[in-house]
Amino acid sequence: MTSNPTTPAEHADAVSTLLAPVLERLADEARAELVTLTPGAAAGRVLSVDVLSPITVPPFTNSQMDGYAVRAADLASATADSPVRLRIGETSAAGDAVHAHIAGTAAPVMTGAPIPSGADAVVPIELADPPRFIGIGNDAGGDDQPESPADTTVGFHATVEPGAFVREAGADLAEGSMILPAGTRLGPAQLGSLASAGVTEVRVCARPVVLLLSTGHELRAPGDALQPGQIYDANTASLTAAMEEAGAMVHCAFAPDDAPAVLDAIAQHPDIDVIVTTGGVSAGAFEVVRDALEPAGVRFGKVAMQPGGPQGLGAARVLMGEVERVVPVIAFPGNPVSALLSFEMFLRPVLRAAAGLAPSRRMHRAALAEALSSPQDKHQIRRGRLRADGSVEVGAPGSHLLHDYARATVLVHVPISVAALPAGAEVEVWRIDE
Missing domain, CATH: 2.170.190.11 (Molybdopterin biosynthesis moea protein, domain 3.)
Structure with missing residues (x-):
């Protein structure tokens, strides 16, 4: 990342390029996993090889x-x-x-x-x-x-x-014919088709294993008693769900505002493919992720986006277990909305594409219910709700308003160079309620 802010599209390309070698290795047949088709075990996984039918389906007329x-x-x-x-x-x-x-x-x-x-x-x-x-x-x-x-x-x-x-016997499948090709994601119909042919196990592509590291002295787990100045950690819950939905396995860790603690938390997870951090990436006095990982090779800077401007990205040389490894790191801001929007913009499409899922949200254009303003030098992302008439009601822009995000049905995109839009103007919206 340069000293000048990059555009969201440029940063998304950089994330994709950084993760490409990891995802290519995961697609290697040598990394494939054999999973048993018990309830829930294979749902959402992607076949690494063609599956052929061991029997005729149906077996009799x-x-x-x-x-x-x-x-x-x-x-x-x-x-x-x-x-x-x-x-x-x-x-x-x-x-x-x-x-x-x-x-x-x-x-x-x-x-x-x-x-x-x-x-x-x-x-x-x-x-x-x-x-x-x-x-x-x-x-x-x-x-x-x-x-x-x-x-x-x-x-x-x-x-x-x-x-x-x-x-007729064999109307669905002849013995030895292909049930599903490699690259197929296993949903309800696919799992049913395999079961009807008596298939009990399949080989599936390995999933990326992500270490999600939340940082900050002020964070406490939900359920703990809060002391003055402390808040509950929302990023672990939201980003774990988001990354699992996108096809990743997630290991969670926490580190206070202490650079050695960050490195120690990483060292405790030697078998991960990618590190995602939240917090400690800006220009404050206690930017713990930056302090710990910038010397290891991660670059930090600004993306011309609101919320979610501060970002970090790079291949970090760090100790993992007892071995030094180079691992890709994607560093998000700590504010919950900024972190989740950063995931939507930069990481979600890459993970979903690797998992055989549609990488993009469903997009369309909708008329603004009310006028809005936006920083002219930033791509602004606002949370909104679609009205019955098809127009979009836009919420406040604050990066801390997670409850507003939770009630939203769309993300509203206001591109760079647009300072204001009147009611009735059309904007691009991404559906997040599907």
Whole structure:
């Protein structure tokens, strides 16, 4: 970073460049992890290799509907005026083994149940006469009478095409075919698809491990008693959630306003990929992160942004465990809004892209509900709420107003060189409520 303020776009590019080697190493197959597909274990992870199906899905031909399995040829003469009546055959329920179909019968078949061997179509129950099963299920009073009475018949008023409402074996997947390609993020549908093929474990890309280091004598953990001059630490909670949502693993640490304490906290976490700090980056008398990490190679300066102007960035040579390593450091301001907005602008897109997620927030333009002013030499980011008419109501600009941020639905961007905008002027907004 230079002595002159950089633009937010320039700083975002610098962050991306700094982290590129780390993320490239994580994408290496040698770093991939084998995870078991137990509930919650793989959700959100990204496949490092293609996954092939070990079985045919579905493994047997089954019915798409509750109805009657028939031979289409047996209904070839059916019309509304001259229905065909067939004797009711053996019932096929979900989980039953496949049985042989007797020509000239209509076999009750339930959704997902095997199609009897020899039947080639299913007539939905609502199209049969009567439009209900006779002597089975609820009509029979339970499982004690699973089949229809002998010689009971059912009528059909129309022909049926072979294959109607029949789901063939392998319709979803053939054995050995690809279920999901490498690079796929595992969400609900993807995990369900793997489960349906009996897959129990997959190889996924390694996640970046981030050390989140909050600094400041004044900070206390929520739940601790506050003494005069002390505040609760909000950055650890907000940034941990933000980075985990973006696909990172987060280790949290705290250091008071003491440079050796900062270095000691880093040394206690030898297996991390990236260091993110909050606080101690400006030009005050107790800028602990700057004091500790500037000699190690991190550069500090200003970004033309409000809030979030003071920033630090660089590859730091530090002791981690008992080994000296060079680790990328991204240093954010300590004010909670400044820290969270810095993450939104500079780190979130890089982490999400590496995790196979859309890197950017959904953006659009909205009319200002009221006029606003902005520092002409800074890119200002304001928190706002969309109104029912589509206009945006903009909140106060203060970097300490975290509760205002928590109630916001959008971030409002006022670019450099704009000093004031009237009500009705259009601004770029990022949705943060999705």
